[in-house]
Amino acid sequence: MTETGYNFAYLDEATKRMIRRAILKAVAIPGHQVPFGGREMPLPYGWGTGGIQVTASLIGRDDVLKVIDQGADDTTNAVSIRRFFARVAGVATTERTAAATIIQTRHRIPETPLREGQILVYQVPMPEPLFRLEPRVAETRRLHALADYGLMQVKLYEDIARLGHVGLSYNYPVMVNHRYLMSPSPIPAFDNPKMHRMPALQVFGAGREKRIYAVPPYTAVHSLDFEDHPFRPIRADARCALCGSDASYLDEVVTDDAGGRLFVCSDTDYCGERQARQRRGEAA
Amino acid sequence: MNGPILAARDLHLAFGGLRALDGVSLDLWPGEVVAIVGESGSGKSTLLRVLAGQLRPQSGQVTYRDAEGVAHAVQSLSDAALRRLSRAEWGFVHQSPRDGLRLGVSAGGNIGERLMALGARHYGRLRETAEAWLRRVEIDPGRLDDLPRAFSGGMQQRLQIARALVTGPRLVFMDEPTGGLDVSVQARLLDLIRALVAELDLAVLLVTHDIAAARLLAHRILVMRRGRVVEAGLADRVLDDPQHEYTQLLVSSVIAA
Numbered sequence: 001m002t003e004t005g006y007n008f009a010y011l012d013e014a015t016k017r018m019i020r021r022a023i024l025k026a027v028a029i030p031g032h033q034v035p036f037g038g039r040e041m042p043l044p045y046g047w048g049t050g051g052i053q054v055t056a057s058l059i060g061r062d063d064v065l066k067v068i069d070q071g072a073d074d075t076t077n078a079v080s081i082r083r084f085f086a087r088v089a090g091v092a093t094t095e096r097t098a099a100a101t102i103i104q105t106r107h108r109i110p111e112t113p114l115r116e117g118q119i120l121v122y123q124v125p126m127p128e129p130l131f132r133l134e135p136r137v138a139e140t141r142r143l144h145a146l147a148d149y150g151l152m153q154v155k156l157y158e159d160i161a162r163l164g165h166v167g168l169s170y171n172y173p174v175m176v177n178h179r180y181l182m183s184p185s186p187i188p189a190f191d192n193p194k195m196h197r198m199p200a201l202q203v204f205g206a207g208r209e210k211r212i213y214a215v216p217p218y219t220a221v222h223s224l225d226f227e228d229h230p231f232r233p234i235r236a237d238a239r240c241a242l243c244g245s246d247a248s249y250l251d252e253v254v255t256d257d258a259g260g261r262l263f264v265c266s267d268t269d270y271c272g273e274r275q276a277r278q279r280r281g282e283a284a
Numbered sequence: 285m286n287g288p289i290l291a292a293r294d295l296h297l298a299f300g301g302l303r304a305l306d307g308v309s310l311d312l313w314p315g316e317v318v319a320i321v322g323e324s325g326s327g328k329s330t331l332l333r334v335l336a337g338q339l340r341p342q343s344g345q346v347t348y349r350d351a352e353g354v355a356h357a358v359q360s361l362s363d364a365a366l367r368r369l370s371r372a373e374w375g376f377v378h379q380s381p382r383d384g385l386r387l388g389v390s391a392g393g394n395i396g397e398r399l400m401a402l403g404a405r406h407y408g409r410l411r412e413t414a415e416a417w418l419r420r421v422e423i424d425p426g427r428l429d430d431l432p433r434a435f436s437g438g439m440q441q442r443l444q445i446a447r448a449l450v451t452g453p454r455l456v457f458m459d460e461p462t463g464g465l466d467v468s469v470q471a472r473l474l475d476l477i478r479a480l481v482a483e484l485d486l487a488v489l490l491v492t493h494d495i496a497a498a499r500l501l502a503h504r505i506l507v508m509r510r511g512r513v514v515e516a517g518l519a520d521r522v523l524d525d526p527q528h529e530y531t532q533l534l535v536s537s538v539i540a541a
Contacts, residue, residue: 146364150401154386154393157400160407161390161429226407 002090009056009089015039019057019212023203026214031176032144033127038210043080048106049207051123052081055104058119058203059085064092066100071108071249071266078106095269107170109191111248111270114200116217122185124206127213129173129183149181152224160229169234175222176215184221190233190249195221238263243274287349289314289455289487295334295344297511304330305341306511314454317481317488319502319519321495321534327511328491329459334359335489336376336457337366351454371401375448379460381440384447385432391418391443392428398451417446421476438469442476449480456481458490462497474500495538499523507531 007013015037022036041049059065065085069077073095081104082093094100097112104121114120130140133151143149152173159167166172172189176182184192185204195202195215202215215221225231236250241262248270250263265271288311297305304327312318320328333339335346337358346358350373361369370376378384385394395414396404404410415425421442423435432440441461448456461477462470474497481488481501492498498505498519505522507515507530515528526532 142363146367148367148401150397153400153405154389154397157396157407157410158389158393161392161411225405226410227405228408 003087006088008061009059009085010041011039011053011056015053016057019053022212023054023057023214026203026212027201027216029180030215030219031180031182031213033211033213035210036212038207041207042084045208046125047077048081048104048123050205050209050212051104051106051121051207052084052205053207054121054203054205054212055081055085055102056089058121059089059091059102061089061091063101064094064099066094066097066103066269067105068103068108068110068267068269069106071110071251072268074268096273097269107186107188108249108266109187109194111265111267113194114198116199118200120198120200120202122187122202122204124183124185124204124211125208127183127204127206127209127211129181144180147179149175149224152181156224156226160226166225166229166231172231173224175224177219178222181224182213182215182221188234188249189223189231190235192221192223192231193233197221236263240265240271243271243278245271245274288312289349290335290489291345291347292331292335293345293347295331295341295346297330297334297339297341303327303511305334305344308344308508308511308513310506310513310516312455312487312489314487315485316504317486317490317502318504318506319490319492319498320506320508321492321498322508323493323534326508328493328508330511331508332457332459332489332491336370336374337361348455371398372451373454375451375453375456377441377444377448377456377458377461379463381432381437381444384444385440387431387433390429390431391423391435394432394443394447395450398447402451413450414446417450418443420480421446422472436469437465438473441465441473445477445480449484449486452484453486455487456489458488458492460492460494461490462492462494470494470497477501495523495534507534 019036022034026034041052067078067082069075085091086093097110102119106123128140133155134140156166170188171183171186172192174182174184174192197218199217201217204213223231238250239246242264245265248265248267251266252261252263254261290312292310295305295308308331322328334341340359348356348358392411392414395417396410399410415428418425423439423442432443462473478501490501502519505519506513509530515522515531523535526535
């Protein structure tokens with residue numbers, strides 16, 4: 001079912017080379033945003049145009065692709081991007097985290113720990129972590145250049161002064177390699193610790209803003225905090241209704257209009273494998 | 285460590301045909317308060333901005349001697365070095381609190397920002413420091429979490445001073461700190477600045493058009509006109525026995541109550 005008339009993985013080779021150069025530069029300077037000449041992709045901005053261009057530049061014929069959207073393999077965004085690459089690159093796709101070599105993700109890091117050789121590609125709506133605090137783009141670049149991140153710390157201070165805790169549950173800013181402040185894309189703060197010294201390469205693509213940044217394997221990634229108000233990953237205090245996990249990140253599902261609700265794993269692959277293992281256990 | 289903390293030699297800066305600085309030199313010694321007075325447009329604010337490294341002179345030299353006694357040529361410092369100096373060793377008090385404060389950030393956050401930029405990461409201690417500084421500038425510590433928007437003009441100005449002094453700078457630039465305040469508030473603010481300057485042994489460059497404020501605060505006075513320093517000397521000498529005709533005009537035009 002591979003389409004003819006397209007170059008392998010949709011983008012032309014010159015574009016892929018330009019994007020690969022940006023990725024190499026991003027890997028060389030962990031957490032630094034590298035501009036690239038973003039192309040129009042056959043999907044709207046906000047649907048993963050940055051991630052899809054990074055994936056298209058990285059993917060080879062032997063790669064196995066997994067795409068997740070909010071942790072799920074079966075939502076519109078994930079299904080259509082996976083099918084897109086199956087058609088224009090003819091690569092194998094999978095829903096299993098362990099079997100994939102490239103995982104494109106929107107808003108989650110898989111629960112199954114990633115290993116060396118895998119690449120995690122994030123879709124990023126807004127790459128600039130300071131954009132709500134400093135409206136001038138030129139000034140944010142100067143702040144990055146001078147590693148002047150007092151402003152972000154002031155924001156955390158204000159949150160604690162007003163709310164008693166940091167009021168960020170997703171897109172929680174991190175310091176990469178003790179140097180650059182980075183937006184981890186809107187993943188839950190719960191996933192932040194997984195970025196720290198991850199064996200897999202992490203590449204972030206922002207299509208609308210035309211920026212690429214990266215965290216190479218085994219790079220230090222620290223969530224900003226105060227010594228007496230340490231960073232706490234937030235998780236719903238419940239077990240998954242399907243697989244019983246008390247360690248995974250949970251989605252809250254409203255089941256009726258009488259206040260009924262249940263919590264299920266947001267990572268469908270992780271949940272499904274746990275359920276399969278439990279069924280095998282019962283059968284044995 | 286001997287020698288002036290800040291020395292400027294033969295500064296020139298013209299905006300088109302307008303000579304904002306025309307051969308200005310000055311020395312500022314540790315612990316000394318020097319006032320720069322002159323009418324609007326005489327170049328005094330431009331001089332302050334050049335000395336603080338915010339503007340580059342067309343010719344001339346500004347030398348700052350840091351806490352270790354190392355001399356820096358201010359006009360050729362890199363952005364990073366200048367930022368480090370202005371964060372760690374300098375303070376700047378603006379005429380309008382809007383320029384010196386973050387109005388959308390609480391008083392505590394405003395005072396803590398410079399500390400956090402220098403690496404302070406302990407929330408409790410930051411608050412203690414901010415509270416102590418509020419007390420020092422005579423603001424009720426109970427207003428730690430209030431926004432500066434809710435403060436009066438005088439309080440905003442005192443908060444700005446606390447924010448500038450919290451990191452223990454050696455050199456403070458003040459640009460008309462009492463401008464736009466009513467007389468009684470001005471008097472209190474001048475009192476406060478005088479006490480803090482003495483207590484912390486600060487070197488201060490004060491730009492003002494208020495001769496009375498200069499007399500109260502300054503050890504020495506420089507009188508500027510059309511980009512030139514027309515007279516300089518001890519504050520009392522300049523004000524009691526003005527030599528230059530322009531200084532005589534300035535001193536005689538002070539309205540006595």
